Amino acid sequence: MPEARLRITYARELTRGEAHMVLGYYAAPGAEPLILDNLTNDMLPLSQRPDLLLLYAFDAHGLYQVKDGGLQRTGDTERLPGWQGLMARMRQEGFRWSRARGCAAPRIGQALRRRRSAAAGRR
Numbered sequence: 001m002p003e004a005r006l007r008i009t010y011a012r013e014l015t016r017g018e019a020h021m022v023l024g025y026y027a028a029p030g031a032e033p034l035i036l037d038n039l040t041n042d043m044l045p046l047s048q049r050p051d052l053l054l055l056y057a058f059d060a061h062g063l064y065q066v067k068d069g070g071l072q073r074t075g076d077t078e079r080l081p082g083w084q085g086l087m088a089r090m091r092q093e094g095f096r097w098s099r100a101r102g103c104a105a106p107r108i109g110q111a112l113r114r115r116r117s118a119a120a121g122r123r
Helices: 082-090 105-122
Strands: 005-013 018-025 035-036 052-058 063-067 068-075
Touching: 018 052
Parallel strands: none
Antiparallel strands: 005 018, 005 052, 018 035, 052 063, 063 068
16 A cells, blocks of 8 residues: 555544544545544545544655645644654664655564564573
8 A cells, every 4th residue: 555645644533522543545635535543443434434523644754734625734744743752762673764755664574573583582
């Protein structure tokens, strides 16, 4: 699945009135996202999720505000200290990725194997 179609999205869960994070899949730029959410068993189009109000989205390349049913770029991920902290911890754990692609997936397996080997060596 192309990473360019995925956005981690900060939303307001309206029935509980709580902040909530979901994953949005955009089949094409400007398309209605499909929402993957741990509060439901189904991946549904946003139009079938009246309980969610999407506010901000981000990926490895930018920060977006959800406006008028679309995404408007408002900055980059340097504005997200929590995300930067996660990326720093991943680097410390041995995860590597291409900054240009922003994707860790090809090397995650290698990093996990290194961690298991190191843990086994300490036993």
